[in-house]
Amino acid sequence: MRIVIAPDSFKGSLGADAACAAIEAGVRRALPGAEVVLVPMADGGEGTLDCILGATGGREVGLTAADPLGRPVRARYVLGAQARSAVVELASASGLPLLAPEERDPLRAGTAGTGELIRDAISRGAREVLVCIGGSASTDGGTGLMRALGVRFEDAGGAELPPGGAALARLARIDTSGVPEAVRRTRFRIACDVTNPLVGPEGAAAVFGPQKGAGPEEVRELDRALVRFADVLADTYGVRVHDLPGAGAAGGTCGGMVAVLGAEPVPGCELVAETVGLAAALDGADLVITGEGRLDQQSAAGKVISLVARLAGRNGTPAVALAGEIVHPFDGLHALGLTAAFSIADGPRTLDIMTKSADELLSAAAEQAVRLRFA
Structure with missing residues (x-):
């Protein structure tokens, strides 16, 4: 048998x-x-890093990065054997399990730590980065991640917005002039296991906000902020992610990366199955x-x-x-x-x-x- x-x-x-x-x-x-x-399998969320590491080898890199509330946490990613590719698991630095239930802060939690892992991988030569985005603690549209790569998210007065999803209600302009050339030349793929749009009753805030600590009013506040975020993305890049399937994954991280970084969503399960x-x-x-x-x-x-x-x-x-x-x-x-x-x-x-x-x-x-x- x-x-x-x-x-x-x-x-x-x-x-x-x-x-x-x-x-x-x-x-x-x-x-x-x-x-x-x-x-061993995974769907693109937590555990994907270990599955890919076990199947393909590569080198595990440890790094101190920001947790969802900006505190230092030890995180890790995998650098490919030739250092030309990397696999980053969002949950490692920006995951919900990093917070105790009483610490969950749905309006202000961010993804900056994941961006720090990506930045480190690019600095070591990676030009193809797979981001596995399940298990997020935030609903910031991936702005923390992108901020760590040099993107600025500004209000009408030109001031940079504070971390978190709630602040996106004041978003007026996205400035990518400070993004390094190495980041611009990097191909980003997103392993995603959900088809939720960015906003609306099936969107990031409504479906996933409650598990991150958001009450009904906070869900509505976050959804309004993500609508503003999506509107600015559409005006700036001509990419409409409001109802893009999968854009709501990881608190909108998928939608933000697709519009700003040209990232390509891929079904996480199928990618892992092919790899292993x-x-x-x-x-x-x-x-x-x-x-x-x-x-x-x-x-x-x-x-x-x-x-x-x-x-x-x-x-x-x-x-x-x-x-x-x-x-x-x-x-x-x-x-x-x-x-x-x-x-x-x-x-x-x-x-x-x-x-x-x-x-x-x-x-x-x-x-x-x-x-x-x-x-």
Whole structure:
């Protein structure tokens, strides 16, 4: 038997590597002689850096950068083997997990630290930078990131705006005259796993603002500020990102980078799958096991489980998903090729206990899934 294990991370408990190890332990208890292929996955958000590093090599670079509130934090990125390319994960310096719940500041949090990582990579020779933008703590349209690369965002009086999304309501002018030539010559790609527009009821503020600490009035304030930001972008660059699919990712970072830096959004899941060789790994497999922390209707839209199911379905390979929580219905995933989905919970448990016991629960669920298929 050849079994491929290709999960996303179980956020807050297990990284993709650890999830692979837990699933493998369960598989081997059920089928000790099976050939097991581990393919840790990510969707362009947190964990993507590790997946790409593990698959391609390169060099990890550590750097002290600004966290979402401007405090120093130790962050990292990956510099390619020839130092001509780099992979930067926004969550490393600008991610929500860097803030305690009581520290979340949706109006003023920024992405400057991510820009500092990019600036360092460019200074070392990188001319192609992939920015993985999931897990953001801010709704600043990526202005902090771009400010670190030399872009100025000014009010009507010519003063530079302070950090954060709320200040964009006063944006009048964008000045790129101070952007170094090396930055101008750099190709930027954005690994993005969502299709939300920049503004409106499905936009960055409305959908993602609450998880970053924004209440209803703050959501409305941030959305108005992002509308102003989008208007100025359209007037300055002739690029309308108001309703561009994916522009709302990472608090509008995708939209801002597309307009100002000419960045190219790419589906994060597909990029990671291509990099780690997922399609080749699935060729000839008897079973594929995937998973993530929560499986719901959104999992069918650009998430790891949906891509694994689709590739497995093309090959006629049974595909099983394991998740901490599963929310019905997910007919879309079955239509893509997912055979079955199971929660790893073995009874009523608190989230805290589930998080602390995730490896044991995931391993046990994997064992039972394999026994059901091959007993």
